[in-house]
Amino acid sequence: MAALDAAGEFETIARLLRPLAHPDYARNLADDVAVLPFRAGYDLVLTKDAIVEGVHFLPDDPLETVAQKLLRVNLSDLAAKGAEPFGYLLACHWSPRCGWPEREAFAAGLKADQGSFGIHLLGGDTVATPGPASFSITMLGWVPKGRAVSRAGARPGDLVFVTGTIGDGWLGLQAARGLLTLEPERIAALVAHYRTPMPRVVFAGTVRDLATASVDVSDGLVADLGHVAAASGVGIEIDLERIPVSAAGQAWLDGRVDLEAALEQLCTGGDDYEIALTVRPSDEAALRREADRRHLRVSQIGRVAAGQGVTARLAGRPIEIRKNGWTHD
Template identity: 70%
Template sequence: MPAIDVAGEFETIRRLFAPLAHPEWGRGLLDDVAVVPSKPGFDLVLTKDTIVEGVHFLPTDPLDTVAQKLLRVNLSDLAAKGAEAFGYLLSCGWSERCGWPEREAFAQGLARDQKAFGVALLGGDTVVTPGPATFSLTLMGWTPKGRAVSRGGAQPGDLVFVTGHIGDGWLGLEAVQDKTSLDMERVAALVEHYRRPVPCTDFLLPVRDMATASIDVSDGLIADLGHLASASRVAVDIDLELTPLSGAAQAWFEGRVDPQAALEKLVTGGDDYEIAFTANPRDEPALRREADRRHLRLTCLGRVTAGKGVTARFGGEPVAFETSGFTHG
């Protein structure tokens, strides 16, 4: 019953992945395990995400960007927790379209991002699948002991912040499916965001130091704030008109006849990979300084109150959402 792998499991590991191995802990990918020494005074923070062709990426997406997206969506999870990533385990389920050139592209994408984000490969496995290509990644990072930011610490009175821009995730998916009528440069920026989102690792230290609760925006801003509110047993009240838009999103938004409906799309679309977090108002000046130092946009969207759920307002009035967010199946 074993499926035949034309490229070979061992040869794939030796040629493509061994050069990516962590120099000390990956055992050259020649063992079944990775061995990571304890880091006393630190906690190990772990996350695991899987992406499937046709569900989380398109069959036409180049495999170097698929690899980068896989790594980056996991980096985004750790960044929102204030954890610094150091390594990952990878499972590749190669489909029929994954010959040597595609696998090489995949490894090249990883090599670029390993360098950019300071992580290295620790282990994993490769299999072939008769179905769509499927990749799973377990990312590991450290925080000082007890300092991983949870979803559950928001307090009434806290402010609600989000890094960067919201909506490029949803618009990127539209763009990659040729569903937008923007100019070529805007479309290219959105496609780039869809294929290679930029996790907000730059801001993880301020988040660790000052956020009372935090989550990365992957399901959609409203849905993810809902997760945070629920875990913190509080309500979140935000103003939709404050939603920070990129240049491309702003251009798209200005072409809409119904601005409220347009904003609703952007805040429920997901795949933004920004950090949504809450913080005590006394920390706002320090958060703004940290954001400015990094040339990073930081937007206060509203406030935490007693109660439950997310209230998003447009023109001061609460908006009812049909769907609370993108569900990755």
């Protein structure tokens, strides 16, 4: 199919992507396909997320972190299902802005995260578009046979936990757009969180062993818990004062007049890439122990009840959540 491009498909593949290829399965990116042997006792878990310039990343985000974010949003989906990642297929829709230095930066971002997360490139496609640039990844992982965690297993009485902190993704987007007034190091921390969120890959095994249901927090905490509530046929109650926030998030909250509206914003902003999970009360101690061993914060933010949907309380008082998280279409 026809479109010449200054930086060149073959050159991009040969010089930038081939060094990232899986040594066994990618056929050196020279055969249009990856060929993957069966792994006895495991299921294959696949997820696919796409990102678009101006929609999911900002036009002046460095392509190195764009590549990392692309990998990480997909890794986050696997972690929430208890799967261990091993490789990915990549489609790059390069815009005219993506010259050779930008592609080098993109490949450097991929390379850095391949090392961090133990994954390799399996194949893909690279095409030109008049713009905006966009990218998609199909990420593959393994999970012991029949053990992938679903959204459907939450039961009344279960406790609701979340890893890390909530709201930094949304605050980071505001910071990257120059819309926040905070100390420079707070701004830098939030922008870094927005550009390179940390998927909870190290917690996947614990989620698999202990969660009755789980989801990664990408659309927004309330919306994603809403998915769990709907799939499980239960209600989920959260206490807004228990929502874990970062130091930068707390600094931002301290400057708000309307605490309720501010907390609601953090719970619906999305782009967190934490894991929200439900566990039986008898597993709480094990969950906290496994989190401590990994120096990972986990916070109980609510409980599962009979009913439907997500209800929020602040100091025991019911709060109406007006926004249900972003629709990221």
